[in-house]
Amino acid sequence: xxxxxxxxxxxxxxxxxxxxxxxxxxxxxxxxxxxxxxxxxxxxxxxxxxxxxxxxxxxxxxxxxxxxxxxxxxxxxxxxxxxxxxxxxxxxxxxxxxxxxxxxxxxxxxxxxxxxxxxxxxxxxxxxxxxxxxxxxxxxxxxxxxxxxxxxxxxxxxxxxxxxxxxxxxxxxxxxxxxxxxxxxxxxxxxxxxxxxxxxxxxxxxxxxxxxxxxxxxxxxxxxxxxxxxxxxxxxxxxxxxxxxxxxxxx
Amino acid sequence: xxxxxxxxxxxxxxxxxxxxxxxxxxxxxxxxxxxxxxxxxxxxxxxxxxxxxxxxxxxxxxxxxxxxxxxxxxxxxxxxxxxxxxxxxxxxxxxxxxxxxxxxxxxxxxxxxxxxxxxxxxxxxxxxxxxxxxxxxxxxxxxxxxxxxxxxxxxxxxxxxxxxxxxxxxxxxxxxxxxxxxxxxxxxxxxxxxxxxxxxxxxxxxxxxxxxxxxxxxxxxxxxxxxxxxxxxxxxxxxxxxxxxxxxxxx
Numbered sequence: 001x002x003x004x005x006x007x008x009x010x011x012x013x014x015x016x017x018x019x020x021x022x023x024x025x026x027x028x029x030x031x032x033x034x035x036x037x038x039x040x041x042x043x044x045x046x047x048x049x050x051x052x053x054x055x056x057x058x059x060x061x062x063x064x065x066x067x068x069x070x071x072x073x074x075x076x077x078x079x080x081x082x083x084x085x086x087x088x089x090x091x092x093x094x095x096x097x098x099x100x101x102x103x104x105x106x107x108x109x110x111x112x113x114x115x116x117x118x119x120x121x122x123x124x125x126x127x128x129x130x131x132x133x134x135x136x137x138x139x140x141x142x143x144x145x146x147x148x149x150x151x152x153x154x155x156x157x158x159x160x161x162x163x164x165x166x167x168x169x170x171x172x173x174x175x176x177x178x179x180x181x182x183x184x185x186x187x188x189x190x191x192x193x194x195x196x197x198x199x200x201x202x203x204x205x206x207x208x209x210x211x212x213x214x215x216x217x218x219x220x221x222x223x224x225x226x227x228x229x230x231x232x233x234x235x236x237x238x239x240x241x242x243x244x245x246x247x248x249x250x251x
Numbered sequence: 252x253x254x255x256x257x258x259x260x261x262x263x264x265x266x267x268x269x270x271x272x273x274x275x276x277x278x279x280x281x282x283x284x285x286x287x288x289x290x291x292x293x294x295x296x297x298x299x300x301x302x303x304x305x306x307x308x309x310x311x312x313x314x315x316x317x318x319x320x321x322x323x324x325x326x327x328x329x330x331x332x333x334x335x336x337x338x339x340x341x342x343x344x345x346x347x348x349x350x351x352x353x354x355x356x357x358x359x360x361x362x363x364x365x366x367x368x369x370x371x372x373x374x375x376x377x378x379x380x381x382x383x384x385x386x387x388x389x390x391x392x393x394x395x396x397x398x399x400x401x402x403x404x405x406x407x408x409x410x411x412x413x414x415x416x417x418x419x420x421x422x423x424x425x426x427x428x429x430x431x432x433x434x435x436x437x438x439x440x441x442x443x444x445x446x447x448x449x450x451x452x453x454x455x456x457x458x459x460x461x462x463x464x465x466x467x468x469x470x471x472x473x474x475x476x477x478x479x480x481x482x483x484x485x486x487x488x489x490x491x492x493x494x495x496x497x498x499x500x501x502x
Contacts, residue, residue: 076339084335084406088327113416140393144412151409155335158402161395165364 003028006208007060007099009047009090010067011037015105015179015200019064022201027208032056032067047086050093057097062208065090066105071149083152091163091171101170103207104160108177108193108220108230109150110143115189123227126188136231139175139218157218164216172207172214176200177222177230184250192229195222196245206239214238223247254279257459258311258350260298260341261318262288266356266430266451270315273452278459283307283318298337301344308348313459316341317356322400334403342414342422352421354458355411359428359444359471359481360401361394366440374478377439387482390426390469408469415467423458423465427451428473428481435501443480446473447496457490465489474498 004027010016011031020040023029030041032053043056047067057063067090069075069082087104094102114137115124122130145151153175160171177195180186185194203221217238220230225247235241255278261267262282271291274280281292283304294307298318308314318341320326320333338355345353365388366375373381396402404426411422428446431437436445454472468489471481476498486492 076343080336080339085331088331092327113412116416142391143394143409144416145409147413147417148410151406151413154409155402155406158394158396158405159399161364162398162402165367165395166398 004208005030005059005061006064007032007056007062008064008066009033010065010105011040011042013066014181015176015197016066018179018197019066019201019204022198022205030056030060047089048081050089053089054093054096057093057099060094060097060099061101063090063094063099063102064105064204064208065102068105068152069149071107071109071147073149074147076148079148079152083149084155087152087156087159091159091169095163095167095169099169100212101172101208102160102163103204104156104171104173106157106173106175106218107150107153108175108222109146110153110157110175111137111141111230112146112193113144113150114141115146120229123229124189124192126191128227131227134229136233137220137229138231139220139234161216170212170214171216172210173218174203174207175218175220175230177220185247191225191247191251192227193222194225194247196243199223199243199245202244203235203239203241206235206241210239255459256281256310256312257315258283258307258313259315259317260284261316261356262291262293264317265432266427266448267317269430269448270317270452270455273449273456281307281311298340299332301340304340305344305347308344308350311345311348311350312352314341314345314350314353315356315455315459316353319356319403320400322358322360322398324400325398327399330399330403334400335406338403338407338410342410342420346414346418346420350420351463352423352459353411353414354455355407355422355424357408357424357426357469358401358404359426359473360397361404361408361426362388362392362481363397363444364395364401365392366397371480374480375440375443377442379478382478385480387484388480389482390471390485412467421463421465422467423461424469425454425458426469426471426481428471436498442476442498442502443478444473445476445498447494450474450494450496453495454486454490454492457486457492461490
């Protein structure tokens with residue numbers, strides 16, 4: 001049986017690199033990337049150019065769309081090109097090529113402006129006694145974007161829903177927490193929102209292998225952090241996601 | 252006392268025209284419009300051009316942002332320019348000019364793809380017996396966009412929240428139902444989602460006059476339709492909105 005063909009955008013990034021190491025050997029991997037990527041089939045193009053990226057989608061079963069300007073950028077032009085137009089282009093190219101599923105790297109930044117308010121404000125500042133008991137935020141909690149970056153990820157989730165509804169594409173949104181090059185929490189806030197590299201790549205693989213009957217969904221992806229406020233039960237129930245790491249083990 | 256200065260984008264549209272007639276005489280009205288508008292102070296510019304629209308915002312207290320490509324357009328380039336970039340430009344120009352409040356004409360299209368599922372599917376098809384009793388959808392129900400247009404309005408709401416959180420702007424989103432030139436329901440679905448012209452202009456005026464302590468909120472705006480599924484209690488509680496019309500009176 002032919003191996004499943006998986007196209008990864010943004011493979012040169014931190015999560016993209018970890019994902020490549022995790023998936024290599026199991027899937028027929030390819031990359032859509034601005035920079036060249038030695039050792040993997042790579043289509044080099046700018047994600048803001050629909051016609052230029054289209055050939056990368058031929059014969060692909062599943063797309064993992066990681067390419068994005070990150071939360072550090074507050075340049076609207078950059079966010080617009082890479083995240084707003086780029087994510088539209090990925091869904092549209094996937095539809096035209098008959099791709100079965102797009103896994104969209106969304107972000108906790110779709111909701112993390114709630115951290116302005118109690119009890120989240122106390123939690124992310126490490127004032128755990130003050131935070132008191134709290135219910136976790138779910139994927140159905142109203143969004144509240146952190147910056148233009150968060151708004152662009154809300155846009156991407158809306159596109160995912162639209163393409164799933166209208167074009168029969170399976171679209172899964174993963175709201176990724178804080179993944180670090182050092183692969184451990186580095187700041188107080190990370191004890192709430194950290195996601196280890198092995199937890200995120202495992203989550204993405206579960207999205208790749210989930211049955212085709214899964215047409216649309218939204219999941220948080222963080223490690224099993226004691227002071228985490230983002231629900232993991234939904235990902236556990238639907239995907240069988242069992243995070244292996246906990247931020248507090250790295251104190 | 253000087254009259255409140257209200258800038259309306261898209262005043263040449265159906266709702267813009269009705270709003271102009273309703274507000275004239277009470278407020279110092281001005282327009283930001285592509286086409287000339289006789290009889291009102293009008294700054295002519297393309298909303299996709301931030302520098303070109305900026306002068307329209309000088310000295311403005313409140314912006315009512317109606318300009319948009321409507322739900323009939325499925326051209327991404329049009330939606331991108333008018334709704335995605337245009338709405339960013341309006342919030343950004345408002346921030347730079349120190350405008351106090353932006354009222355954003357959002358749309359029921361932020362949630363109306365729920366009409367694909369029961370009981371909404373039966374309701375909008377006029378199979379009222381089949382729909383059975385149902386709870387109304389609230390402004391906190393997860394979004395589900397109808398088309399790229401709906402996705403662009405979800406983006407606009409995310410921007411509204413971001414500007415309210417980060418820049419101290421008061422931002423109010425009004426999810427407008429189906430407003431018709433004939434000012435009455437014309438299709439079966441309209442019995443659920445119709446909004447009369449006098450109900451929408453009254454709603455917008457309530458958003459203009461709401462106290463400055465209202466920093467961010469989202470309201471549905473439809474008439475008091477018997478088969479409506481969009482909650483009006485929140486607008487009643489916060490704004491005192493009392494719709495005067497009902498779609499079923501026009502059967």
